[in-house]
Structure formats: structure tokens, C-alpha cells
Amino acid sequence: MNFKDEQISGRQLALLLFCILISTTILILPALVVREAKQDAWMSILVVTILGILSGLLQVRLGCRFPGKTIIEYSKEITGRFLGSLLGLSSILLMFYINVIVIREFIELLKTEYFPETPMEVFAFTIVLAAAYIIRRGLEVLCRTNEILLPFEIFFILGGLLLIFKDLEFSRLLPVFAGGAIPVLKGVYPATVFFAETYLILVILPALNNPREATRPVVAAVVAAGIFHTVLSIAVLALLGLETADRYFSVIDLFRYISVAGIIERQEALVMAIWVGTGLVKIGLYYYCTCLATARWAGLRDWRPLVFPTGVLLVLVSIVHFPDISVLQETIIKIIPMALSIQIGLPLLLLIIAAFRGKGGSAGEKAA
Amino acid sequence: MKKQLSLLLCAAIILIVTAGCWDYRELEQRGLVCCLGLDRAAEPGKIKMTVSVIRPGEVSSDTGAGGVVRSKAAYYTATGDTVFETTRNFLMQSSRRLFWGHNRNLIIGEAMAREGVFNVIDRFVRGVEPRLRSWVFVAGGTEAKEIVETVSKMEDGPGAELDALIKSSTSLSVVPQVDLKLFIERLNSKTAAAVVPRLELIRAGEKTDAGDYPGTSGPAGAAEPKRQRLKLSGTAVFKGDRLVGWLNKAESRGLLWALGKAQSSIVVVKCPGDESSLASLELLELISKIKPEKRGNRIVITVEVQTESNLVEQQGTADLATPEALRSLERRHATVVKNEIHATVKKAREYNADIFGFGEAIERKFPQEWKELESRWDEAFPELEIELKVKSRILRVGRITRPVGPR
Amino acid sequence: MLSKFVRWLQRRLFKQVPEEPFNLAEKATKPGRLKISSNLNNNLARLQELYYRCDDTVMRRFEIGSGRLGGLIVYLEGFVDQDRVSEIMDGLMLLSRLTDPQCSKMKAEQSFDLIVNQCLVAGETNLVENLQQVTQGVFRGELALFINGVARAVLIDLKGYEHRNVSIPETEVVIRGPREGFIEELVTNLILLRRRIKGPQLKVEKIFLGEQSATAVAITYVKGIADDKIVEEVRRRLKRIKIDAVLDSGYLEEYIEDAPYSPFPTVGNTEKPDVVAAKLLEGRVGILVDGSPFALTVPHLLVEAFQVSEDYYSRPFYASMTRLIRIVAFMITLLLPAIYVAVQAYHPEMIPTILVVRMAGAREGIPFPALLEAFLMLAIYELLKEAGLRMPRAVGQAVAIVGTLVLGEAAIRSGIVTPAMVIVVALTGITGFVIPPESESIAVLKFPLLFAGSFLGLFGVMLLVFVLVAHAVSLRSCGVPYTSPLAPAAYGEWKDVFIRAPWPLLQRRPGVIDRQNLRRQPAEQTPQPSKGKSSRLPEKNEGSPDEF
Structure with a gap:
């Protein structure tokens, strides 16, 4: 089992990461950050972008040290068989759990905003089915699908922003920096977890056709996502002010309030189009990484047989695990320390130990 | 692979056939609400809702026949304990489930407004269907029910007519345009007070109130005795979620001057040099700023208003196309604006309602001082020092330089 | 197996064995x-x-x-x-x-x-x-x-038999451009091709396929432009075929296709020699079959559905506009019925109020749900299309009258379908013809999309679109990704996808197909006013050579 049949280019990686950094996040991030940082939420997001770049660099550095291997293999190599497989398992579980949250968030959006009467099993089933269909065809197909759909989604978002622009009042962003740095930093905390999602490259980096040049796409994706979220949070704040914090899906209101000449009105269904496209790519990527990492962890030759059982688990857990939407929202906050320790802490730890024990070639040596 | 596919296909078909499409609802199964009135019911604590529901079939058929004037909406009234319960109670009268997605008008009865609206407004933000762009009105002097009934009888598209009325009011600027989102924002604010246009019912033959323009009562009233019409008249002022009083036409315009929300408006002044005749000035551009300033340890609000207008009409024979005359007109224009804003401020102090959003302005400029001020805003607001700086300009005088009349 | 059983049955029933025919x-x-x-x-x-x-x-x-x-x-x-x-x-x-x-x-x-x-x-x-x-x-x-x-x-x-003369093809009509079409005779077809690409670099490899038909099949490509790997792949796939008879190139199409179970065609076909020549010059391989006026070209990519030969013969602005129109038409014909049903049944708040009132009014008293209405109309449309295609020309008028009057006018008047639905279906039908290469796949795909739209609203439509895109990008045609140059993206080639850039700018052949001889023509060929005196009107009658 190797990545020979899976080759993605740097640009595809950048688009893929950009997509997962924006997809689930666009709807819930503004509310989470505004709750802490008030009007200065956009500053928090700028700060987070810098953190995101740093964590991305860290993850790339670790990945490049062990070319052709995933975190599952080199965590064993660095810390020994037993501890290494425990660490690998923790990453797998995190990927699975985040995916469960994303799927459930997806379902909650659909049920709250569009289809109150349709049972959520239908959505869980269809979403996971579509994701399974695509990842059985491999990472390359996922990347290409994203490559085709992402421009449309960006176009929709920018179009929505353009249409709502006349209704934005930027005075709602004032006062700037009223509470000092503390609220801004508090807002950074919940947002970091969304930007550290680049840690999936620890699994997919070997598929890159030129793994040595992973830095550029990762940084580009994080920066683009940072700008994107900043713009979007400014727009949401300029429309809703501090009410942003009260909404489950604040960006929806941006589209809901659109009204141009009495013809183009209430384009909230567009958000769904964006959400389905980007959300499915994100779910698919997590799904793929979970299956692949599990296969490597268990020493299987092929990951494809895992697609079906993992899918069933995803459907079941996403339905059963959260009793209601408020528990889901709480879980998103509660999981942050755990997630961050695996997304950023674990790579940092591994990198330090690897450097001390001299495991793996550093990127510079191999290139020379 | 093929086996799996066919299995899935079968599963999908069985799912669709057995479970059906849950949220699928045909257009004709939805009652398209175009206007909603909220009132207190006779029973204590109950809510009375009146909705105007479009009868789409008649709208369509009428277009072909031409000349047939029929009411194209039906109105229903229902009562209940909460808004949503009442909404469903309509199903006892009409088979169609109400659909709020196209409701543009939300009319609150005066009695309900005076009691407070928090308890009834929640549903319209929480729910998926209602639109944030619905206009909010307060029915002045009547129940909202009567207004909705009148709306239902309107000719060219019930609901749309009210929508057009409030939209076209920008050329007159005597009432604020308030949609649900803006209303909610003000209700959510601790200090700023909500304002809502007042909607009044004119019964045929009745005299309109004194502040109205002469001649606007129209010929229709005389011709058809039973016809009732609606009129935007002034502004309702809320304190918290309760209606506390009204602003008349001039005061409403004062509010718009201060907020910079007037798009076009007519100011009538006496002609300089000929005090017995009048001139009309049409507002073209308005820029207003509310600037809090610190003077010592006091905070003073400066309201800066800049207007640009054209002379559009003149009575008498005075030559107004001279720089001196225009400067004089400008001063008179500024005085009118100033007086109207002063009147509004006076009313706002009287109601102790921060309808200008001075509090927010202070918060944005002086967040530190605001923390202390916020807690005692109710005492501070009536005492707040307010300075007015009005600068009016008149740029053009129209196509002729001299008025009509013998030279 | 079956024939044995039948004979056994006959023996049992008629007590006699029919004579085994001597073959x-x-x-x-x-x-x-x-x-x-x-x-x-x-x-x-x-x-x-x-x-x-x-x-x-x-x-x-x-x-x-x-x-x-x-x-x-x-x-x-x-x-x-x-x-x-x-x-x-x-x-x-x-x-x-x-x-x-x-x-x-x-x-x-x-x-x-x-x-x-x-x-x-x-x-x-x-x-x-x-x-x-x-x-x-x-x-x-x-x-x-x-x-x-x-x-x-x-x-x-001494071959000499009757065949059709070279004539204007009926499927690909052009206003400007060559009008010759292939005929059923291979030799003539090859000559039509040879006349466009002169020299031995145009290779023609003949093989005979079909146990019964022994049909001559010619693999044509331009040596030095076509990728040898693709040529070898085509050769291998054709030689592998064991088939009774090849009566049309369509038989071969399904045998050399990469994904025969996909609704998207991965083999292109055309009736026009100039189109084949253009494709050969882009590094593709053409397959001409004796007895068929349709030549096959591989690799066939999705974007080719939007590229029409006339684009390259008419002026670039107009060509670019029509190309964009084709892309829009593609989306309309694929998605319009699904989106129409989804929006009116699930998201009516999106529709402008006046329109929604009209639509609701039209739906009053319609006995069928919108889904069934759409499905019926689409099915009837496909039926009419098929009938129009198969019937003798003489009865065409009758079918047209029945189609328009009975199904359109009368159906609306009697309140069986809404006028809006008729418009939607008609638009879908018309736009379907704008992109003939994909019209078959669209005709098939719009039904599942319609069901998805009425089952789960716009979510269903998007979900299915997502899956379809995923399916399309996973396809390959002779090793070339079907959706290139969209994905994997090659932005440099988009100037011949969404628009048709002027010829002097199209200096390169598509890189996904052709890897060896990319440059089509030297750069800087746009005519420039010659330097020196040329700012004045030419005094003599000799223009600078690059003006011609």
C-alpha cells in the first residue's frame, strides 16, 4: 500500500486545505469568536491566522522529516512501538470525532434552517454515502472535485457579500480595541482549533507529488482562509453587530437579509449550496484520513475495505452521540484543549523528540 | 460494485415511497401571508393575530378579465396564548398552513405595543420562514386587525401596496423605515430606543388631522363611501419594548435629519424679500454625524447636519436667483432643520427614550466613560447636552431665473 | 443453451426434429x-x-x-x-x-x-x-x-461500388466553415482527411474487425504530435476486440470506452473531416470505420462538448460569447427542472413575491404534484423528440401539431399542467440541443436530479451534483483525466475552454493530451503596422507582407 496511485499537486493541496479551513467554519466561527472578542472578532481571526501559519509550518516540518510516511508510522518510529501506536490511535480518534461533529453540525444546519421535518437519519445517511462514494475513488478525485466546485462556492460567497454590501454599517465594528488585548486573545482560543485543522497533512503529505514543497501551499491556504474569515466576520459584524454571538449560524443572516430590487431576495439557500460543496469535501477528507490512518495503524494492505464500516460508525455516532444542539455547541468548546493538544502539541512533541534522537532526515539534508 | 449500486437504488426508492418527502409542500398548500397584525385579545394574556392571506388563484384570473376589482386576499383572525400556537390555530379556519416567507408587513396594535412586544416578537427571529425585511408598523388609534382587514381589500396586490407605500415614503421622509432586523436590534440594545412608523386608518369622510398636507385626503373617499385607506402618520417611540408616545410629522423628520436617513424631503420657507410668499426646497443630499465630545468631565453630543437642496418652486415675484437670496434661503432652511431636530430632542427627553442612539455613539467613541454612564443612562440621557450644527446649501434654482409674473 | 431447450421442447411436442441447417x-x-x-x-x-x-x-x-x-x-x-x-x-x-x-x-x-x-x-x-x-x-x-x-x-x-457522394452532414451544421461530411466509404473518408493534413506524418493504420463483417477500421494520428502511449493504447484496445460485426463506429465506441457504464461519453464522434483533422492536430487519435460516416476521436474530454468547430472559424468575441452561452445552456438543461421543483416546494421564499403569487395561482386546481407534473412533461418531451426523429417526414406535421397544440396549449387550458412548467420543460428541451455531444447524458441525468430535487430540495440537487462531479473527475479517457483542463487545473488552457482566444494566442496544443510537440505556432504573429513610413497611407500598391 503506498501513494503511488495518489498524486496531488501543490495547488490541489492548497485548495483542499483552504476548503476544509473555510467549510464548516464559515457558519459557526463568527458567533464563537464574537462571543469572546466582541467587535474585535476580526482581530482575533487575524491573530489566529498567524498561529495557523505557525502550526501549519510545524506540521509540514514534521511531515517532511519522514518522506513517504504518515504520522501513524513515524510516531512509532520516534517514540517506540507501544507509545507510538497509542499516539497514532489518538490522532485517528480525533479525526473521527471531528468528522462526527462536522456531520452533526451539517445536519443541525439543514434541520434548523431548511428542512425542519425531515428526519436527520436521512441527512446523515445521504451525506456519508456521498462522501463514501467519492473517497472510494481516492484522494485525487476528492481534490479534483474540490477544484471544480470551489470556484463556484467562492463566487457564491463573494456574490452574496456584494449584494449585502449596501446594508452593512461599519460603525457597528466600533469601538475598536475597547476591551484591550484580553478579549481579543480570548477570541483566539476557540478559533485556533479551526485553523489547526491543517494537521490532516500529517496523513496526506505523502500523496503530494513534490512533498518537499509542501510549505508554500499550506501557508497559502492558511493565509487565504484567514483573509476570508476576516472579511466574513467583518461583514457579519457590520450587519448584525453583537447579535452575531446569539446566532447558531450567523452567516446565514448575511444571505437571508439580501434584497436587491425586490427580485433577488433571501438567498439563504445559496449558503446551503456552498455548505454542501465545501462541507462534503471536508467530511470526505476527514473520512479518507480516518480510513487510511486506521489501515496503516492496523497494518492492513488496503484502506478501501474500511470505508463501509467507518461510514456506518459515522452515521450512528453522529446521530446518537449528541442529544441536542446545545450539547453539540458545548462539545465544540469542550473538545478544544484535547483537539489542540493532538493537532499542535503532538507534532511539536514528536518533532522535538525526533530532533533529539536524530530520527528521520531533516528536510534540508535530503534536498541537498 | 454493481450489486451495491442496485441495492442502494432499491433502498432509495423504498425510502422515498414509504416515507415520502417530509418537507415537500406544494405552493398551493401554503397560505401566503402578506400582512400580519398583532393585537391583545379580549381574554387576558391572549394574543389575537390577524393575517391577510393572498388568494393566488384570483390574482391570476383577474389579470385576464381586466377591470374586475375583487379583493385578492382573505383575512383571518385567531387567538392563542403564544404567537406560534396562534399561527397553527389558523388551521381551524383555513386548510392552508400559513407561510411567512413572503410576509412584508408586521403591524402591532397600539394596545399591544403599550403592553410590550418582547413576548410576541421572538418567534419572528427564531423561526425560519419570517423575513428580516418585513416592515414594522404600529397601528395608531386602532387595532392592527382593522388595518390588516383594510390591507386585504386593497386593489393592486395586498401587502405589496403597503410595502410600496413605505418604500416611496423616502421622497417625503416623514417616517422612519424600520424593518424587523432594525427593530430587533434596537430592542436588543440596552439604551437605544426603537422607533416605528405609525399607521393610521382614514375612514371615508373623516377629516384628516391638522398636521397633514391639505388636499391629500383624495377623491376616492368621497366617491366610495365605504372605502377605507391607510396613512403613514408620524412615529411611535418605544422605551424598552413598550410604546411610550408618538412623534408628529415634524418631529419624525427631525429624527431623520439627525440620523441622516432622509433621502429626499420638502422644506417650505418664506421667500427672502417677500415674506408673504413661500418657496419650496427639495432636499437632495443629507450627511449627518453624531459626534460625542468630552468637555471637562462632561460629554457633549454634537449633531452635525449638512444638507444640499434645490429651489424647486417659488411663489411671489422676489428674485431668488441671486447669491444673497440663496444664502438667505440656506439660513432659513437650516433654521427649519434645527427647529425640527430641537423638537424631536425635546420629545425624546420627555419620553426619556434614546431614539437617536446617542448612547451607542458615546460607546463607540468613549468606551471607558460609557461603562460608567451606561448604568445610569436613564438619568443621564435627559440631561445630556446636545449641540446642533446645521449647514444648508442650495445649489440650483431650476430652469428659470425669474419667477413667473409680469416684469 | 436456450436453443437446445427449444429443440428439446419441439421434440417433445411435435415428435419430430427440425433439420439442423447446414451452415x-x-x-x-x-x-x-x-x-x-x-x-x-x-x-x-x-x-x-x-x-x-x-x-x-x-x-x-x-x-x-x-x-x-x-x-x-x-x-x-x-x-x-x-x-x-x-x-x-x-x-x-x-x-x-x-x-x-x-x-x-x-x-x-x-x-x-x-x-x-x-x-x-x-x-x-x-x-x-x-x-x-x-x-x-x-x-x-x-x-x-x-x-x-x-x-x-x-x-x-478493383473496388468499385455505389456509394453516397460527399455531402453536408446533417448533425453538425455550420454557417461558416467547411461543409464536407464523411460518407460510408472509408477510402473517401481517408482522402478527405489526407487533403487536410498533407504528408506522411499523418499515419493511417488499417485493421479488420468483426468475425462476420471484417470491417476495415483505420487508426489515424499525426506522428510527432500524438502521444505514442495514447496511440499504442488505442491500438491495443482495438485489437483486443472480438466482435461479430461492426456495423457502425458506435459498436467500437463501447468497446474502447474507459467507462462504458458512465453517462458521460469518453469517446467523441463527429461527421466532419475538418473536426477530425483539428483533433488530430491537437494530438488526438481518430478512428474511422468503413461503413460509418461517424469518426471516433479519443481522448475525448468534457470540455470538447463546448467546443464547436465553428468557434475556430468565426471571430473570437462572438465565438467566446457562444461558448459561454453553451456552458450556461448546459447548466440550465441539466438543473432547471430540478431547481424549479426544489425551489417551489422547499424554498419558495427565494422567489420574488409577485412571481410566487403567480406561480401559486397557476398551481391552483392542478391535480398533480409539481414533481409528477415535471416528470410527465419531461417524459412526454423525450417521447415527442423520439417520435419526431423516427417518423417519416410526411407525417411530421401531424406530430408537431399534436405536440404543440394538444400537449402544450390544451394541457394548460384544461389545467393539467401549469404554464410555468411548460416553459421550464421547453427551455430544458431547447437548451439540451445546444451541446449535442452531451445531450444524451443530460437527457438521462435530468431525471435523477429532478427526483433528488423533489426529495431533498436544493440540498438533494447539490448533493447529486457533487456526486456527479466526483464521478466525472474520476473518469479517464485513454489515460487523460476527463475533466482536464478544469481539474486537474491547467489555467493556461482555459483560454480555449470558457472563451475562444484569438488564434495568434492559441500557441500551444492542449498539454494534457499532447506532451511532446506542444508548440503549435510561433508567437508574435499578430499583424503589426510596419515601422517607418507606414503611419501614412501606403503610396504604392505594395502592402507589407504580414498584412496578408
């Missing part, structure tokens, strides 16, 4: 490796046996060179040029050189060589030694000549 055809086409005998009579007898009840074969004995040698010619009536047959026979019968004293001593073998080398005035001759080859030749329109005493035969290519 002469099989014997004729598979004569084994029968050597040609040196005795002419033996050959004749064997041929007569082989061609039993093939009454259109002509076997004629005659004397060569005033009776010096016995000869036999075999050919199919009407398949060879009768004039040239008489010409050759004439020459042979009166052949005087064999009566020369010098030659009179010659053995039959020598005479045969002499005849073949010096006396046959024909294009292609072919010496064969067994009757199987003779049979193949004869049934391909060649004339076989046997000479007594020689255990060989010569096949002379």
Missing part, C-alpha cells in the same frame, strides 16, 4: 487453410462448393493469350468496377506476348509472374496461396485471378 456461410468464411491447387478445375470446384448459394459471385473461366493458358476470375457482382474487369480480361485474352516464341516455352509459373508484373494494369495486387485469403479478398471487392498450373492466385483491387 454454408460458416464454411464459406472459414475454409481452413486450403492451399490453392495447381489444377484450375479443382480450384473451381472447391470455390463453387465454398460459394454455394452465393449467387452474386461470378466465376468465369477463360483462355489467356489466345488459348495458351487456362484462367479463372472470381469476383462479386457489383462490388468491382465492371469496366475495369472487362479491360483486364480483354488484355489477358488478347495477350500476344505469350504467343511469342520466346515465351511459348515458359512454364505456367513464369507466365503467371509475367502477367502479374507486366500485364495487369491495376493499382494494388496481392499474391496469395490459399483459398481463405482468396475468399477474404473477393468479399472485400477484389478480383481473384487463377491460372491453370499455378498454385497461387493474384488478387487485384
Whole structure:
């Protein structure tokens, strides 16, 4: 089992990461950050972008040290068989759990905003089915699908922003920096977890056709996502002010309030189009990484047989695990320390130990 | 692979056939609400809702026949304990489930407004269907029910007519345009007070109130005795979620001057040099700023208003196309604006309602001082020092330089 | 298996066994490796046996060179040029050189060589030694000549049969551009192609496919432009085919397709030689099949559906506009019915109020749900289309009247369908014709999309679109990703995808197909005003050469 049949280019990686950094996040991030940082939420997001770049660099550095291997293999190599497989398992579980949250968030959006009467099993089933269909065809197909759909989604978002622009009042962003740095930093905390999602490259980096040049796409994706979220949070704040914090899906209101000449009105269904496209790519990527990492962890030759059982688990857990939407929202906050320790802490730890024990070639040596 | 596919296909078909499409609802199964009135019911604590529901079939058929004037909406009234319960109670009268997605008008009865609206407004933000762009009105002097009934009888598209009325009011600027989102924002604010246009019912033959323009009562009233019409008249002022009083036409315009929300408006002044005749000035551009300033340890609000207008009409024979005359007109224009804003401020102090959003302005400029001020805003607001700086300009005088009349 | 059962049944029922038919055809086409005998009579007898009840074969004995040698010619009536047959026979019968004293001593073998080398005035001759080859030749329109005493035969290519003249193709109509279309005859088709690409770099490889039909299939490509790997792949796929008969290029299409179970075609077809030439020059491989006016081209990519030959002949702005229109049409025809049903049943708040009131009014009293309405209308439309295609032209009028009046007007008047739905379906139908290469896949795909839209609203539509996109990007045509250059993206090539850039800017062939000879033409060919005096009007009548 190797990545020979899976080759993605740097640009595809950048688009893929950009997509997962924006997809689930666009709807819930503004509310989470505004709750802490008030009007200065956009500053928090700028700060987070810098953190995101740093964590991305860290993850790339670790990945490049062990070319052709995933975190599952080199965590064993660095810390020994037993501890290494425990660490690998923790990453797998995190990927699975985040995916469960994303799927459930997806379902909650659909049920709250569009289809109150349709049972959520239908959505869980269809979403996971579509994701399974695509990842059985491999990472390359996922990347290409994203490559085709992402421009449309960006176009929709920018179009929505353009249409709502006349209704934005930027005075709602004032006062700037009223509470000092503390609220801004508090807002950074919940947002970091969304930007550290680049840690999936620890699994997919070997598929890159030129793994040595992973830095550029990762940084580009994080920066683009940072700008994107900043713009979007400014727009949401300029429309809703501090009410942003009260909404489950604040960006929806941006589209809901659109009204141009009495013809183009209430384009909230567009958000769904964006959400389905980007959300499915994100779910698919997590799904793929979970299956692949599990296969490597268990020493299987092929990951494809895992697609079906993992899918069933995803459907079941996403339905059963959260009793209601408020528990889901709480879980998103509660999981942050755990997630961050695996997304950023674990790579940092591994990198330090690897450097001390001299495991793996550093990127510079191999290139020379 | 093929086996799996066919299995899935079968599963999908069985799912669709057995479970059906849950949220699928045909257009004709939805009652398209175009206007909603909220009132207190006779029973204590109950809510009375009146909705105007479009009868789409008649709208369509009428277009072909031409000349047939029929009411194209039906109105229903229902009562209940909460808004949503009442909404469903309509199903006892009409088979169609109400659909709020196209409701543009939300009319609150005066009695309900005076009691407070928090308890009834929640549903319209929480729910998926209602639109944030619905206009909010307060029915002045009547129940909202009567207004909705009148709306239902309107000719060219019930609901749309009210929508057009409030939209076209920008050329007159005597009432604020308030949609649900803006209303909610003000209700959510601790200090700023909500304002809502007042909607009044004119019964045929009745005299309109004194502040109205002469001649606007129209010929229709005389011709058809039973016809009732609606009129935007002034502004309702809320304190918290309760209606506390009204602003008349001039005061409403004062509010718009201060907020910079007037798009076009007519100011009538006496002609300089000929005090017995009048001139009309049409507002073209308005820029207003509310600037809090610190003077010592006091905070003073400066309201800066800049207007640009054209002379559009003149009575008498005075030559107004001279720089001196225009400067004089400008001063008179500024005085009118100033007086109207002063009147509004006076009313706002009287109601102790921060309808200008001075509090927010202070918060944005002086967040530190605001923390202390916020807690005692109710005492501070009536005492707040307010300075007015009005600068009016008149740029053009129209196509002729001299008025009509013998030279 | 089944026939055995049927015979068993017949035996049980009728107590008699129908006679097993003696398969002469099989014997004729598979004569084994029968050597040609040196005795002419033996050959004749064997041929007569082989061609039993093939009454259109002509076997004629005659004397060569005033009776010096016995000869036999075999050919199919009407398949060879009768004039040239008489010409050759004439020459042979009166052949005087064999009566020369010098030659009179010659053995039959020598005479045969002499005849073949010096006396046959024909294009292609072919010496064969067994009757199987003779049979193949004869049934391909060649004339076989046997000479007594020689255990060989010569096949002379005298093909000459009736075929359609080169005419304007009916499927791909152009206003500006060449109007020649392929016909059913391979030789003519190849010439049409050769006239456009001159020189030996245009390769034509012929193979024969079909056990029964032995159809000539020509693989054509331009050496030096086409990727050798793709050519080899095509060759391999074609040679692998074991098929009864190839009656049209459509038969081959499904055998060489990468994904025969996909709704998207991964093999292109065209009736126009200029289109094939253009595709060959982009590094594609063309497959021409005898008996079919449709040439196949591989690799076939999704974007080719939007590229029409006329784009390249008309001016770039107009061509770019029509290309964008085609893309919009593609989306409309695929998604409109689904989105219409989804929006009106799930998201009516999106529709402008006045429109929604109109739509709701039209729906009053319609007995069917919108889904069924849409499905019925779409199905009826497909039905009408099919009927319009198959019916004799004379009854066309009747069908058109029934279609428009009964189904359109009357259905609305009687309140069975809404006018809006008729508009939607009509628009879908019309736009479906804008992109003929994908029209088949669209016709199929719009039904599942419609169901998805009415089952889960816009979410269902988007979900299915997502899956379809995923499916499309996973396809390959002869190793080339089907959706390139969209994904994997090659932004440099988008100037020939969404727009048609002016020719001087299209300096490169598509890089995904062609990897070796990318540059199509040198850069900087846009005419520039010549320097110096050219700012004034030319005084003499000699323009600078690059103005022409």
C-alpha cells in the first residue's frame, strides 16, 4: 500500500486545505469568536491566522522529516512501538470525532434552517454515502472535485457579500480595541482549533507529488482562509453587530437579509449550496484520513475495505452521540484543549523528540 | 460494485415511497401571508393575530378579465396564548398552513405595543420562514386587525401596496423605515430606543388631522363611501419594548435629519424679500454625524447636519436667483432643520427614550466613560447636552431665473 | 443453451426434429487453410462448393493469350468496377506476348509472374496461396485471378461500388466553415482527411474487425504530435476486440470506452473531416470505420462538448460569447427542472413575491404534484423528440401539431399542467440541443436530479451534483483525466475552454493530451503596422507582407 496511485499537486493541496479551513467554519466561527472578542472578532481571526501559519509550518516540518510516511508510522518510529501506536490511535480518534461533529453540525444546519421535518437519519445517511462514494475513488478525485466546485462556492460567497454590501454599517465594528488585548486573545482560543485543522497533512503529505514543497501551499491556504474569515466576520459584524454571538449560524443572516430590487431576495439557500460543496469535501477528507490512518495503524494492505464500516460508525455516532444542539455547541468548546493538544502539541512533541534522537532526515539534508 | 449500486437504488426508492418527502409542500398548500397584525385579545394574556392571506388563484384570473376589482386576499383572525400556537390555530379556519416567507408587513396594535412586544416578537427571529425585511408598523388609534382587514381589500396586490407605500415614503421622509432586523436590534440594545412608523386608518369622510398636507385626503373617499385607506402618520417611540408616545410629522423628520436617513424631503420657507410668499426646497443630499465630545468631565453630543437642496418652486415675484437670496434661503432652511431636530430632542427627553442612539455613539467613541454612564443612562440621557450644527446649501434654482409674473 | 431447450421442447411436442441447417456461410468464411491447387478445375470446384448459394459471385473461366493458358476470375457482382474487369480480361485474352516464341516455352509459373508484373494494369495486387485469403479478398471487392498450373492466385483491387457522394452532414451544421461530411466509404473518408493534413506524418493504420463483417477500421494520428502511449493504447484496445460485426463506429465506441457504464461519453464522434483533422492536430487519435460516416476521436474530454468547430472559424468575441452561452445552456438543461421543483416546494421564499403569487395561482386546481407534473412533461418531451426523429417526414406535421397544440396549449387550458412548467420543460428541451455531444447524458441525468430535487430540495440537487462531479473527475479517457483542463487545473488552457482566444494566442496544443510537440505556432504573429513610413497611407500598391 503506498501513494503511488495518489498524486496531488501543490495547488490541489492548497485548495483542499483552504476548503476544509473555510467549510464548516464559515457558519459557526463568527458567533464563537464574537462571543469572546466582541467587535474585535476580526482581530482575533487575524491573530489566529498567524498561529495557523505557525502550526501549519510545524506540521509540514514534521511531515517532511519522514518522506513517504504518515504520522501513524513515524510516531512509532520516534517514540517506540507501544507509545507510538497509542499516539497514532489518538490522532485517528480525533479525526473521527471531528468528522462526527462536522456531520452533526451539517445536519443541525439543514434541520434548523431548511428542512425542519425531515428526519436527520436521512441527512446523515445521504451525506456519508456521498462522501463514501467519492473517497472510494481516492484522494485525487476528492481534490479534483474540490477544484471544480470551489470556484463556484467562492463566487457564491463573494456574490452574496456584494449584494449585502449596501446594508452593512461599519460603525457597528466600533469601538475598536475597547476591551484591550484580553478579549481579543480570548477570541483566539476557540478559533485556533479551526485553523489547526491543517494537521490532516500529517496523513496526506505523502500523496503530494513534490512533498518537499509542501510549505508554500499550506501557508497559502492558511493565509487565504484567514483573509476570508476576516472579511466574513467583518461583514457579519457590520450587519448584525453583537447579535452575531446569539446566532447558531450567523452567516446565514448575511444571505437571508439580501434584497436587491425586490427580485433577488433571501438567498439563504445559496449558503446551503456552498455548505454542501465545501462541507462534503471536508467530511470526505476527514473520512479518507480516518480510513487510511486506521489501515496503516492496523497494518492492513488496503484502506478501501474500511470505508463501509467507518461510514456506518459515522452515521450512528453522529446521530446518537449528541442529544441536542446545545450539547453539540458545548462539545465544540469542550473538545478544544484535547483537539489542540493532538493537532499542535503532538507534532511539536514528536518533532522535538525526533530532533533529539536524530530520527528521520531533516528536510534540508535530503534536498541537498 | 454493481450489486451495491442496485441495492442502494432499491433502498432509495423504498425510502422515498414509504416515507415520502417530509418537507415537500406544494405552493398551493401554503397560505401566503402578506400582512400580519398583532393585537391583545379580549381574554387576558391572549394574543389575537390577524393575517391577510393572498388568494393566488384570483390574482391570476383577474389579470385576464381586466377591470374586475375583487379583493385578492382573505383575512383571518385567531387567538392563542403564544404567537406560534396562534399561527397553527389558523388551521381551524383555513386548510392552508400559513407561510411567512413572503410576509412584508408586521403591524402591532397600539394596545399591544403599550403592553410590550418582547413576548410576541421572538418567534419572528427564531423561526425560519419570517423575513428580516418585513416592515414594522404600529397601528395608531386602532387595532392592527382593522388595518390588516383594510390591507386585504386593497386593489393592486395586498401587502405589496403597503410595502410600496413605505418604500416611496423616502421622497417625503416623514417616517422612519424600520424593518424587523432594525427593530430587533434596537430592542436588543440596552439604551437605544426603537422607533416605528405609525399607521393610521382614514375612514371615508373623516377629516384628516391638522398636521397633514391639505388636499391629500383624495377623491376616492368621497366617491366610495365605504372605502377605507391607510396613512403613514408620524412615529411611535418605544422605551424598552413598550410604546411610550408618538412623534408628529415634524418631529419624525427631525429624527431623520439627525440620523441622516432622509433621502429626499420638502422644506417650505418664506421667500427672502417677500415674506408673504413661500418657496419650496427639495432636499437632495443629507450627511449627518453624531459626534460625542468630552468637555471637562462632561460629554457633549454634537449633531452635525449638512444638507444640499434645490429651489424647486417659488411663489411671489422676489428674485431668488441671486447669491444673497440663496444664502438667505440656506439660513432659513437650516433654521427649519434645527427647529425640527430641537423638537424631536425635546420629545425624546420627555419620553426619556434614546431614539437617536446617542448612547451607542458615546460607546463607540468613549468606551471607558460609557461603562460608567451606561448604568445610569436613564438619568443621564435627559440631561445630556446636545449641540446642533446645521449647514444648508442650495445649489440650483431650476430652469428659470425669474419667477413667473409680469416684469 | 436456450436453443437446445427449444429443440428439446419441439421434440417433445411435435415428435419430430427440425433439420439442423447446414451452415454454408460458416464454411464459406472459414475454409481452413486450403492451399490453392495447381489444377484450375479443382480450384473451381472447391470455390463453387465454398460459394454455394452465393449467387452474386461470378466465376468465369477463360483462355489467356489466345488459348495458351487456362484462367479463372472470381469476383462479386457489383462490388468491382465492371469496366475495369472487362479491360483486364480483354488484355489477358488478347495477350500476344505469350504467343511469342520466346515465351511459348515458359512454364505456367513464369507466365503467371509475367502477367502479374507486366500485364495487369491495376493499382494494388496481392499474391496469395490459399483459398481463405482468396475468399477474404473477393468479399472485400477484389478480383481473384487463377491460372491453370499455378498454385497461387493474384488478387487485384478493383473496388468499385455505389456509394453516397460527399455531402453536408446533417448533425453538425455550420454557417461558416467547411461543409464536407464523411460518407460510408472509408477510402473517401481517408482522402478527405489526407487533403487536410498533407504528408506522411499523418499515419493511417488499417485493421479488420468483426468475425462476420471484417470491417476495415483505420487508426489515424499525426506522428510527432500524438502521444505514442495514447496511440499504442488505442491500438491495443482495438485489437483486443472480438466482435461479430461492426456495423457502425458506435459498436467500437463501447468497446474502447474507459467507462462504458458512465453517462458521460469518453469517446467523441463527429461527421466532419475538418473536426477530425483539428483533433488530430491537437494530438488526438481518430478512428474511422468503413461503413460509418461517424469518426471516433479519443481522448475525448468534457470540455470538447463546448467546443464547436465553428468557434475556430468565426471571430473570437462572438465565438467566446457562444461558448459561454453553451456552458450556461448546459447548466440550465441539466438543473432547471430540478431547481424549479426544489425551489417551489422547499424554498419558495427565494422567489420574488409577485412571481410566487403567480406561480401559486397557476398551481391552483392542478391535480398533480409539481414533481409528477415535471416528470410527465419531461417524459412526454423525450417521447415527442423520439417520435419526431423516427417518423417519416410526411407525417411530421401531424406530430408537431399534436405536440404543440394538444400537449402544450390544451394541457394548460384544461389545467393539467401549469404554464410555468411548460416553459421550464421547453427551455430544458431547447437548451439540451445546444451541446449535442452531451445531450444524451443530460437527457438521462435530468431525471435523477429532478427526483433528488423533489426529495431533498436544493440540498438533494447539490448533493447529486457533487456526486456527479466526483464521478466525472474520476473518469479517464485513454489515460487523460476527463475533466482536464478544469481539474486537474491547467489555467493556461482555459483560454480555449470558457472563451475562444484569438488564434495568434492559441500557441500551444492542449498539454494534457499532447506532451511532446506542444508548440503549435510561433508567437508574435499578430499583424503589426510596419515601422517607418507606414503611419501614412501606403503610396504604392505594395502592402507589407504580414498584412496578408
